Amino acid sequence: MIQFHHVSLEYPVTRTLALDDLNVHIKKGEFVYLVGHSGAGKSSFMGLVLKRTLPTRGDVYVGGEPLRRYRAGRTALHRRRIGMIFQDNQLLPHLTVTDNVAFALRVTGVPRREWDGRVSASLKLVGLEHKKHALPVQLSQGEQQRVAIARAVVGEPPLLLADEPTGNLDPDNSREVLKVLQNVNLRGTTIVVATHARELVETFRHRTLTLRRGKLVRDDPYGGYAL
């Protein structure tokens, strides 16, 4: 699903070496944590997978061909096939839960007749069908993050990237979000979660990649937080 082949990334202006000769292979259907101290390169890793940036050296593959060979149209299509979740849920405050989730279908051109079925399946997956008419402000932080997950997966992306998805949440809500992500993974979606949440990584064990100053220093198939 994702392959990094001798990938280095140096940001041009500051000449920061954010990633240093990374070799990683993430298979279809895996659930992988990406851990590391602040500045270790986690967001840079995500940016490369999305092709927001290109590596200075090496190649990133998501499927067959290196991303650097994709032209604009294919890059747009590539990004549409990746679900994203951030620390800040980025819900649209004036739209209901249903409309927030449906928004993702509208922008990707899914026919209107498919929206209702897809949105309710997605809200069911995150356990929030009963809140479908609520506005984001009427939900807890954890519920809002679950809506963000519903929105990220409603288009059935094969790959989901989550950058600090529990950063704003208390321990109970964090665990709920992790359980939902695991359910999404059980349906076959490949998931990469960048996180500082030691307790979650220790509790819900999955393969864990540890970055230190841009280098992959550990790849633990059974998980564990080694910082």
Ligand SMILES: Nc1ncnc2c1ncn2[C@@H]1O[C@H](COP(=O)(O)OP(=O)(O)OP(=O)(O)O)[C@@H](O)[C@H]1O
């Ligand atoms: N646009 C940029 N221009 C220059 N340097 C950058 C840029 N983005 C990140 N960096 C630098 O690259 C390194 C890796 O940053 P990155 O954001 O990938 O780390 P991170 O592990 O996601 O950190 P955090 O946990 O704080 O989000 C850091 O030294 C950072 O200062």
